[in-house]
Amino acid sequence: MFFSKKYILYLRLLRPIFHILLILLSFWIVYNIRFYDFVENIFLDLPDIIFNETLIFTLISSFLFILIGFLFSIYEIFKPIHGYYKEFLKIRFFWMIIISFIAYLGQGFIFPNGISRFILLIGGFFSLLFITIFDILLNNINSYLERKNPYKLLFIYSTESFYKKIFNSFSDYKIYDITGIYVDDLLDLNKEIKKYDIFVTVGNFDKNFLQNLMDIIRLYNKQFYHISENFFLEDLVYSSSRIGPVLAYEQKPSPLDGWFKVTKRITDILFSILFITIFSWLYILISIFIFIKDGRPIFYKSERIARGGRKFFMYKFRTMIKDADKQKQKLIKQNERKGPLFKISNDPRIPKWGKILRKTSLDEIPQFLNVIKGDMSVVGPRPHLDFEVEKYEKWQKRLLSVKPGITGYAQIFGRDNLDFDEEAKLDLYYIQNWSLFLDVFVIISTIKVVFSGR
Known part of the structure; x- marks a missing residue:
């Protein structure tokens, strides 16, 4: 059952990629046919057709096809696809009209030498023929797997x-x-x-x-x-x-579904790899700083609760003394924060060097490794400890419907100074109103919060 659904997922993820490749292949074939000398010693007076212009047109056409396909929902990845061929006919119709307009309206502007009508019509026909054959094969495999494990x-x-x-x-x-x-x-x-x-x-x-x-x-x-x-x-x-x-x-619970979920995962991985690559020197400097101040361990590994109640180990740079967890029970009665989370002013377990790392949020940056592993996202509700989650009210457990994040919507409105009810409401607003633009807003706002020292 698991492997069947896994194969279906892979097939659907690959569909738009193969559609792009088939459109590129079709136009490349027709471009070469356009200039092939089928009859020796007979030369036709053909207008100049520039390969680079045709390539740009083909790339624009292929991405337009994918965009229209997304609008008509033929690229579903997590649920059964209904009425595929009916929607595909609509896509073919709109696509041919749009690329025809682009070819003619772009003549002399985007395409100074123009796009060959032969390449446009025959290339469009070949594209749809190849894609149709490919989709029939892919859909039959998909249907077989779905019937085998419904x-x-x-x-x-x-x-x-x-x-x-x-x-x-x-x-x-x-x-x-x-x-x-x-x-x-x-x-x-x-x-x-x-x-x-x-x-x-x-x-x-x-x-x-x-x-x-x-x-x-x-x-x-x-x-x-x-x-x-x-x-x-x-x-x-x-x-x-x-x-x-x-x-x-x-x-x-959220727009974060289907291809949006895939898009968020891809951007999380790319952003994390870029961050780790650019700031690898910072990881080394902080590690040396902690080692000089208090020796080993450099990192603090804490078991947290992720989406759906799954447990994972979250990584941070250590900012507390070595036996901090043992001392927590002695301080639990001094908790100043309403709700299940723990916080006290001037926590004796945090030395001055640890406060510096916390104030600048530098202790959090090892969590980009958690993002690459798939435990966390760059933006999302903060992950909490098992005994804290057990104290959640029922409505607060809705926070577990998405991956936890390094930073979150609630973090830019007060970090850990908010009551947990307020934090949960802000994070639930993020979950219900998610978009890539909102993620970008949270990341930029987090940078401002860190540099402002709030």
Whole structure:
């Protein structure tokens, strides 16, 4: 089951890359055909066609095809694809119109020598032919893998007649392994959650039930749909979608889904590698500084809670005395911060050199290694200790629906001076309103906060 879903993911990740390569190949073939001498000693008076201009046009065309494909949702990676070929026909139509306009409107400006009509038409035809053949092959492999290990779908229904009507419409969809359960018979979803990939509520439900259900589902990164006119939960992102043959509201805790999740992961890795490469000298200097001040260990390894309650070891430069963890229990009654997190002014476990590293946030930079490993993101809610997470209120556990971050939205509004309730609300706002622009804003604001000494 796991490997089948893993292969499906790889196939879908590669689809847009192969589409670009096939468009480039098609135009390259047609470009060479354009100038091939099929009949010896017969020379045609052909207009000058510049290879570099054709290459630029081809690159623009290929990326436009991918962009339109994303807009029409043919590049889904985490859920079943419905109506692929119907959407592909729309893409082909819009793409040919757009690149034709670009070829002619760019003549004399972007393309001083113009784009050959032969290359435009025949290259466009070959591109779509190659992509169609490739997609038929890829979709057949995808369908085989999905039928071999179908998506496990749980219907939770409040009206049996409505559920049976929906269930019967799924009879031709072999990619789903369907289980239905009446809402009053749903005893403990926590025990069943890992068995299913997709959850669908059918009918009318109490708002508190839907909220509790979603709070559990979001921690396991599962898909959740609702079929009915009913309550809208305030902390979710809604979108009209299809699940099998029916329309439903897809409900998710954040826009950080599908390709956006892939994009964030790629930017996290690139940013972390760039940071470590540029500031490798800083890692060495801080290590020497700590060693001179207090010897080993240089790094502090702390077990924290990540997305979905998974545990991982977070790395920091050590800023406390060597037996700091043992002394914490003696100081716990002096905690000055409301909520589950611990903080006291003038913590005796932190020497002057440690306060310098903390004030400048230099102690946090080893966490870029956690980002590369996949435990953390550059931006996200801060990760906390196991016993702190156990003290979370129910609504605060929604923070565990995304990867924790080195910095976060709450960090730029007061760092650890906020009550935990305020911190959680700010981080939940980030989760529900995520965008790459918001990540950039948080990173730039973090730099300002660090340099301002707040």
